[in-house]
Amino acid sequence: MDTDRGMEDAAESFDPLRPRLVRVAYRMLGSVADAEDAVQDAFIRWMGTDRTEVREPEAFLRRTVTRLCLDQLKSARRQRETYIGPWLPDPIVEEEEEEDVSLPLMLALERLSPLERAAFLLHDVFGLGFEEVAVTIQRDPAACRQLANRARAHVREARPRFKLEKAHGLEIANAFFAASRSGDMTALGAMLAADVSVHSDGGGKRPAAVRPAIGYGQVMTLHKALAVLFRKYGSELVHAGFINGLPGFVTREADGELQTTALDIEDGKITAIYVMRNPDKLKHLH
Structure with a gap:
């Protein structure tokens, strides 16, 4: 019964954050299934965490998901070296235009190192300060700033010059x-x-x-x-x-x-x- 109650408590605090965590994971990985797997792995870890010690659950879980994605990216890059034909990210179909990460930008992110990708997404797309980025990817803030600057230079061309109506x-x-x-x-x-x-x-x-x-x-x-x-x-x-x-x-x-x-x-x-x-x-x- 205690186990059931613990699962319910974990789910109650986790489920409202799940869509945002999937959003982070998808933009890191370009795969819907892999993003959902990463978020589910984070939930399993969340169940085993002493949640009374966690002051900011969203920040804690975002860090967990990002680190899981960084691990996945290492094997994903090897798989894409043997992929047949052009590789494109899984299509996300929306009624409204999503402006933060378009398909050309996601392709540009593929050319970055995993750490550059994480620093750019967390800071430039999701609006985190470099102190939080540093804790998440386990680098100091100055290094994170350099990673984001390098990433920004690489993806600049993928940003639309004019907004399309x-x-x-x-x-x-x-x-x-x-x-x-x-x-x-x-x-x-x-x-x-x-x-x-x-x-x-x-x-x-x-x-x-x-x-x-x-x-x-x-x-x-x-x-x-x-x-x-x-x-x-x-x-x-x-x-x-x-x-x-x-x-x-x-x-x-x-x-x-x-x-x-x-x-x-x-x-x-x-x-x-x-x-x-x-x-x-x-x-x-x-």
């Missing part, structure tokens, strides 16, 4: 869906920037290009071929909204599986197209 972004996404599925290459071509690129993550589980298509010509050639398949086999729009902070949509493709498409848009033109086809990374959308 939400309605305009969704309008472009809807127009892109219509043109790409109907085969209207004139309309589709008018939406693309000269240096547009397509990144498709199939993870070796579904057909997808193993290298990005780079430049207007390659992207148009790819979509001409895809339009033939879309017309022949169909592509059903399931949801339009924001995917990892970018305008996009969810479709059900001819094989019955879901697919997400997210569009990076600058100055009214699509500069990058991110397509998630890996079924392992789409499970949570079902």
